[in-house]
Amino acid sequence: MAEKRYKTKPLDCWNEAKQLRQNYYENFVKAHEIGGVRWAGGAWSFSAVPAGLGDDIYSLTGEPYGATVAYNKDFAEECHEAIEAKGYARDLCAYMRNYWGSIVLNKYVWGGEWPKPDFLWTTHICCSHAKWYQVAGELEGGIPYFCVDVSVGPYNEVNERRLNYIVSQMIDGIEWMEKVTGRKYDDEKLIQAVYNECRATSLWAEICTLNKAVPAPLDEKTMYSLYVMGTLMKHRKECADFYEKLRDEVKERVANQIAAVGNERFRVMTDTQPPWAFLELWRYLQEYGVVSIGSLYTFGLIGIFEVKEDGTWGPRTTPQEQGIEIETREQALRVLAEWTLSRPEWQHFYSPELKSDMMKRIVKEWHVDGVMLHYNRGCEGLSMGIAENKLALKEAGIPVMHFEGNMGDEREFDLERTRAEIDAFLEILGAR
Amino acid sequence: MQQNLFEKFHEWYENRHEYAREWKEKTRGKVLGYFCTYAPEELIYAAGVLPVRILGSHEAQSVTEPHIFAMFCPLCRDCLAQGLQGRYDYLDGIMIAQCCLHMRQAFTSWRKHVPLDYSYYLYMPHGVQTPRAYPYLRGELADFKKSLEEWTGKKITDQDLDHAIEVYNENRHLMKRVYEFRKERNPKLMGLEAMEMVVSSQMIDKEEHNQALKELLKELPERNVKREAGTRLMILGSEDDDTEFLRMVESTGATFVIEDHCTGSRYFWNEVVPQKDRLSAIAARYIDRSPCPSKDWPERTRLPHILKLAKDYNVEGALLIQQKFCDPHELDIPAIRSHLEKNGIPTYFLEFDVTVPVGQFKTRVEAFLETFQLPTDLF
């Protein structure tokens, strides 16, 4: 056991985070009571777009929902069996199966019946996303469904044509939304939502950047419960406001050397979604003074970064900070598309090298001693190219291990074995 | 055994690498390997480059272990293995037309670990059902054309494009005519022969292939088929060029009369409809082709297409095969099965790996066939 070196204390805005999350899931259920509209789609979807339909629009994003189910082992297993009985393979995306299972069982993970959305709105980022909601619609007995194809290549190759392809689809999507909801679309609300999203995602990047400090003000286990806000409502004001508050608190922790883990001796980073039902492993690491400062996943799924003058990563400057006035629907959608394509946790869909370089950057700038890759059988999207990432990190002389598992299906996780692998890795790090 | 009109295709299929090497010798031209049949071959062909589809060899191997995590499909690993083992050492370059995540990894790892002087990633859209895809892909094709011109140092003229389109359309047209003979009560060709015909067309100069097809079409009508057709089967699902499996099934009193595979009808079913702007015409062809499941959304256009094939070819039963871990097909198969069953076509599902346990599969296939073949008076 490593001795305590730094003072530490829990986050002040912890409860607010919990409250926000709870409201989100409750509001979705209650939406119809107040005459509101429900839509469902991926956490990666352009959630700012439906915001133009009014202030009473509530969403349910599939991945965080699937993760919540995963956390609840028994319900997860129920979901898997229900959907396998429908003939779907057990190696498909675990979040997707948790989500489908809830529909089939007509059970909401927060209790009560499954709240059927009014329409489905998502983006096709991996082989599963468009099909996820295609099947979901079928299981729901038919729901209007629109999916935006965003597979135009990595950010460093974005051009007008590629942006136009996405923007023009969203323009069609808005007309479609008006039809299926019978509502008039308000561009002003869209513009506000886009501002919110840029602000929120830039703030999260700033919070992650603060974690470069030694000792780390945040550990990844905590970050999981904080970045989730961005996966639920990155386009909403309350999300941006919360991140602002959190940013200030984390700044203060850095100033006063308040650590997430009092006995921090070694810093690691992970990769891909964790096996949600086994977060105890992160606590196990802490027994040896090892803190996970985050991952490309916790940083870059929500956080939008840019390279600063000194060549290091920091929060991307928002349009409003640049004094850009968004005036039209078309312009708002263009800003949104361009901003979204710069998402770090997106580039690897086109080449593992782009991801390896970002990972090496994190290792350097966040003072990481070793990397623990979760070979995640539950998500082929984020596991894509992960073996090449491992090779690249090794080549760079960075200690790296991988452990196999599944973010949402505990049947594919072996705790004993993973412990044994982690023990060995701790020995390599010199932590034991 | 019936007189073998398909020997040529079989040889091409078996000796794909020798063919490509000789082609290079002969023409001094470049050879470009491509992943996935969304590759706009017309452009490559117009550039005077031989497009060759990269496929696996169905042998157990262990060289891809460090590069692709085991949760990805056997095909992408088998393909990469070919590159890492130098089996395609004659390639001057590789390209991919964006498709599933699995194949993309075979491409990116190949690009990184196998020395090449050219590689190209074409951002083929997935949203083939949105009209916005046409102008977008047209633009992407223009970029690809430019890149090819820089690589070969040769301008691709409209004449070049017209010629390529003509050759490719003719190939599609001829193969469709051959497929007509699979509709007969006692089909003039077996599934294995059809598969080798189509896959060989993905590996050799289409003009040569067209010649062979014309020869074939002269004799095919007269071909006297001694063997009984047995049960008329359809086969569909993931990439499939598993000759051992097809042979096994057709040795148990059944004939594959049609398939929906990218190694079969899906590859050549629709032609380029000429337009003034050649690139738009080519773009439209690849957007409108019968899709891979990874691009078949929000509507399921594959269902009516597959059912129509089944009806046109008078199919009695369908084998659905899927490469292990092939998510796109795993996401379609339940819907396809229930659609076919609803329409009175029994189905049976099999999961494929790099090599298939023919022994075990034989029992299943035979049992499936027995449900058609065992005379009712035995019960």
Next chain:
Amino acid sequence: MITAGIDMGAKNVKVVILKDDKILSRSLTPGRFDQKAAAEKAFNEALQKAGLSHDDIEHVVATGAGKDVAPYANGEISMMGADALGGAFLFPSARTVIDVGAEEGRAVKCDEKGRMVDFVINERCAAGAGTFVEAMSRALEVKLEEIGPLSLKAERAVPMNAQCTIFAESEVVSLIHAKTPKADISRAIHDAIADRIASMTRRLGIQRDVVLVGGVAKNSGFIEALKRALGVDLLVPDEPEFVGALGAALSPTRRIGECEK
């Protein structure tokens, strides 16, 4: 300094007693269920052979699957860490140590001091471990100790498609039905597991010299198969199943692993 290493393996418990890097004694006791009792037996046997008493031992370090329940232990080290230390101790030129035990295959990369720098454990599949050979020898109706030598008599290499143990069992049955000579089948069996181990090791990158340890390293058929699969020569110690215990016994002087916890 006198130290002891206890390797609580899945099938046998192995103990090595060491004095200033000299091996004083070894002892092995089968212990599938009551590992603790087996360990006590092995430990005391080893003491006896070395003519020592428990108090003479400064450090007792446990490793292996059941290291948590090891008696006497006042320290522990991971199986991979122990393999590296033990392998490099026996063969200083070792940079890769492959350990194939009853239920697991592992590979470790180490530096000249025997410090582990990277490792890999094979996927959750028995096809890459000793149990596979056991199961196959039963399917083949050949004694376990005979199957290795038998495979060396093989005329040709038959491909073995199945990866899962049970899958493979039925394949062996069908090979038998196909009248394939038992020697050829045994070779196919060893090739299959060797391929598994080889592809696992490739994930590390094969760096010479390569040392093979663990119970299966006593199987001549497997050694040949693995050489073929890796395309490199293999160094195999005389008592390969003791290398883990040896590494554990070495760890206190090398300051690796948890001691005096």
Next chain:
Amino acid sequence: MSKEYWRWPEYRRTLPDKDWKAAKIVTGGVDIGSVSSKAVIITDGELYAYSIMRTGSSSPDSAQKAMDWALEGTGMKLDNIQYTVGTGYGRVNVPFANRAITEIACHARGANYIWGPTVRTVLDMGGQDCKAIHCDERGKVTAFLMNDKCAAGTGRGMEVFADLLSVPIEEVGPMSLSVEKEPEPVSSTCVVFAKSEAVGLLRKGWPKDMVLAAFCSAMASRISELLEKIKVEKDFVITGGIAKNIGVVKRLEEIIGFKALPMKEQFDPMIAGGIGAALFAKALYEREHQAA
């Protein structure tokens, strides 16, 4: 290997007070599985004699041995059998068979004969595979699913466990039911890992019956997955060796929510396939002779 606990009893049986000489048609069914071989003789469509033994390394020999044993003491010779159908893994390696039919068709046919026309779902748990079969009132297969990827849910899986725990295989079921409280099923689906998991439990000091219970319920839920996929319908029956394992059967019945029809005393569930084969043999014989 010391005592082989996994070995189930091999035996033969002639049904009482039957005179085969009086029979018009005598046919045989030989089911060569990967683990067990069964030979069945029927006279005028009635079960007459059968044998069950372990499959050796050569199918033809196993077929011969099984049939010889079934004939033993009946005074019947192989030549007295007018038509034989081979089935099971080694179906094409039965030297004296007139035709081969898959075990899937044969099990459905056999179950229909043993339990009657109300049977709709047949679960056959063989040595190295597990089949869920749907059939109509005549015992004709309408759909089937097969798991031969994973030993969890196969006879071999159970044998491995009996062996591991040194419990004679016939006692596994009853012993697994002797627990007061049902434990969590072992989590690993792979038998080999379920095995190491079980070893872990034993090390933790779990009694054997608890470990067996944990394994039997894991196996039951594994099998139920197959049944759920094919949508199990009444009447439901179980053939193959596992039908004799009350520990798995009871748990399986709990999961799927209804009972399997009870075993019939004179019909060992292991011979359903052989019976089906022999019945097909009779039908085929008659067919050919009408034709002639």
